[in-house]
Amino acid sequence: MPKFESVDHLQQYRRQLQASRDPNQPQVLVCSGPGCLPMGSIEVAAAFREELGKNGLNGKVLLKECGCQGLCARAVKVLIRPQEIAYQEVTPEDVPEIVEATLKNGQLVERLIYEHPLTQEKAAFKADIPFYKGQMPIVLRKLDIIDPQSLDDYLALGGYRALRKALTGMSPDEVIDAVEQSGLRGRGGGGFPTGRKWRVCQEALSDIKFIICNGDEGDPGAFMDRAVMEGDPHAVLEGMIIGGYAIGAKQGYIYVRHEYPLAVTHLNKAIDQARECGFLGKNILRSGFDFDIKISRGAGAFVCGEETALIASIEGYIGEPTPRPPYPAESGLFDYPTIINNVETWANIPEIINMGAEWFAAIGTENSKGTKVFSLVGAVNQTGLVEVPMGTTLRQIVFELGGGLRPDRQFKAVQTGGPSGGCIPEQFLDLPVDYDSLQSVGSIMGSGGMIVMDNTSCTVDVARYFISFLHDESCGKCTPCREGTKHLLHILDEIIAGRGEEEHLTLMEELCDTMASSSICGLGMSAPNPVRSTIKYFRDEYLAHIRDKKCHALVCRPLLKYTIDPETCTGCLACVRECPVGAITGKKKLPQDLDQELCVKCGLCYEACQFEAVKVE
């Protein structure tokens, strides 16, 4: 790679690059995102390499291991360009057939193409698949086109053009104006207007300022930032360099979890490439602007995703939040003004600069502009990463993109915003998703986790799960969060064990109010959301647990009662053999007895019975 001495040099190189690339050259893109890697994408890519070699297609067909292609439920995915044929659930054994049929003879491999889980409709091309139809990729746009480790790929798609535009044609003020006018709000969860934050930091009087990229994604089931850092690392860097130029910072940090080794590798490689080509370092593109980026690895504490705790962690202190004010934009890292934004926010910046603030502001709702990436998981048929314009309804996301639920299940709730989000019931399915609408129904945007639950989930158990996560992850600095999560967990445990009382609900609501109003940081303030929203929308379920001692979703074990129906029991003794405590007795070929006193409600008998004679309620 050359070191770009000037913007013209960059432009010239890009033109050459684009001219040398044949848009009709066949390409095989094997998804190596977080969903496909563990399903064997490396083996699939290796099989392609071998097969292409055998068929003498090396050089003619380009093989790339790209970032996340979105539809993680159908791993491993392979995309054939330029036709954009999306093959799904590909194994190394399928590879010779794909090479033979598609790449050599231009035919489809019917059995590997997409089939809708409910309607069984088939679709071979990416554009026809319902999962991709409602999406509007901005941040994820390049993920299934480029090789994340290739700077050439990024440049050929217009990479670092926004940086060139900012450095040559815009003053720092104009950059901030553009970000402000775009209406971009922080994608990490708080939803604070990014432009306003930058303005405060720019106006702060200090020679030294810092830029931080928050890649400490810790929500269970969320992998948006990971997919972006792994699949398009240069977009994050470009956004940060532009941010540095706008506020006058010379040093940036990317705080990324140690649990994301591939993200660290790709980011490190991207930083090395950017330094080599003169996008980082002294006098970037001869503009007189210096900027460099360091990676700081986090040890996996959830609270370190909170900005002040993250800053403490980079400084080498215990990852605990500090009270604001002063805000990081005034006094942050090492007490200097600091801008801290989420990975997705940074990845949006180059697009805003390239396409203009008006373009971005035209997407989305009145107060939430642009798109949002969600990781759609849980009881939907098509789990994966989706990027939709703000204002898309939950129904569209769950039933159109997500392909709905299993036919025998009913929708119960969708939990947005990670562990500290709330559960949104069916009545709000037509809610347009944006920062304010989610808040109005007691949930949060968060960083974009979306967990769909069906009637086999018990909301009390769900609330307990998230509270137990938050209890483990609360740093314990302030009393309401430290003690509050502890007691919420204890009370929920009591309810699940059948020792709940109706006063517990009032007590929890009171406690939730205090936690929300007087905790130091966002973790404690939003920790009550799972409890509050479930009590509000699913009070019946709590009352069933408390008054009737029943869990209708059959999840809370202590409340279940197993019985053996003497009519259907054949006396095969399958359950007797499974029961770990000897609670089932009886003679062979006669109906069995289940001793309720001894029963530990493990459910093994229920699973062992082939005649559905073991009943549970």
Next chain:
Amino acid sequence: MVWRVTEEVFPTISEEVIVTINGITVRAPQGQSLLVTIRDLGIDIPTLCYHQDLKPEGQCRLCVVEIGEWPRTRLVNSCTYPTEGALMVQTHSEKVMLARRMVLELLLAQAPAAKLIKQMAAEMGVYETRFKKGDSEERCILCGLCVRTCRDIVGVSAISMANRTPAKEVATPFKEAAEACIGCGSCAFVCPTDVIPYTEKDGVRTIWGRNFELQACNVCGNYIEPKYQLEHWAKLTGDPVEFFFVCRDCR
């Protein structure tokens, strides 16, 4: 002496501003901790983790006050919030009292043996906690005063907070006798609930699992402080160590 938040913490102490506290308009130095402003007016605000000589951390959340105008009000901890112009503050509103009572109820459950907590709670009408009580002997409320004193005043950081919520505690490194400890006992002195074990017997002070030989005054023979601590002082000031081996009364 009232500890004023120095320029280090709030860099903009410059002029006086007008704030409204409980409906009364007063003048106060801009940038000064809101807690100091309020206490200067003679209004009582309970605190546990605040100490006039330490940088406030806002941990206990007892000093919360309500700021802003209805309906857009919020609770902030007054110890870390700066006094700003046109600020509207309620120090004992319903919202504030609910939060303070809840915090005390939580602390009653966490540290059932802490007398100070019982007393403070009773003053606010909280006599019993509705939450499950922890260890009946527990007195530590994790306010962190000891840790901050050791770090910011003594300057040795012999103890620190360890772990997160479920197992959070004040501990020495690896829970072994701390090498950095000088045996000064400031942590035990500052502790609001007297929880740090500290004994003095036969010329030996025992604290944090370490024994310190006490130095007797070269003149009167009374024990002054641990020898180790006096040597630490001598190192800090550059004075001969013998200077510190004479107690303050005999100097």
